[in-house]
Amino acid sequence: xxxxxxYRMAKRALVREVxxxxxxxxxxxxxxxxxxxxxxxxxxxVERGCPICALADERAAVPADATPSMRLxxxxxxxxxxxxxxxxxxxxxxLAELAGRYRSLQAYTVECCLVCGWNHLMESYPVGQxxxx
Numbered sequence: 001x002x003x004x005x006x007y008r009m010a011k012r013a014l015v016r017e018v019x020x021x022x023x024x025x026x027x028x029x030x031x032x033x034x035x036x037x038x039x040x041x042x043x044x045x046v047e048r049g050c051p052i053c054a055l056a057d058e059r060a061a062v063p064a065d066a067t068p069s070m071r072l073x074x075x076x077x078x079x080x081x082x083x084x085x086x087x088x089x090x091x092x093x094x095l096a097e098l099a100g101r102y103r104s105l106q107a108y109t110v111e112c113c114l115v116c117g118w119n120h121l122m123e124s125y126p127v128g129q130x131x132x133x
């Protein structure tokens with residue numbers, strides 16, 4: 001999709017900085033309570049593990065927990081939304097419905113760990129009738 005921005009390289013760099021002690025863990029495990037609530041309630045389960053929990057488990061020589069704690073939450077923003085600005089998208093079907101109804105929105109997908117509070121912007125992309133095609 002045109003206009004899609006992927007933040008995986010920034011994520012790798014940040015995790016590397018936490019690993020080397022340049023950035024304190026507390027600075028990256030600071031998910032807002034509303035983000036955690038949304039992740040718990042409507043977030044899409046991610047099968048990969050949390051990089052910060054994995055780092056802590058490795059340092060403590062503790063076996064990794066098999067229960068998936070990572071969630072993806074997508075928010076949409078746009079002038080057309082008015083009072084719904086920052087709307088949490090519950091599903092791909094809802095995102096498609098919003099894209100068909102509004103001229104131009106910007107979607108942001110955030111990765112969040114329910115255990116440690118790690119959160120990182122994964123991608124952003126335009127959605128809406130003006131962005132089709």
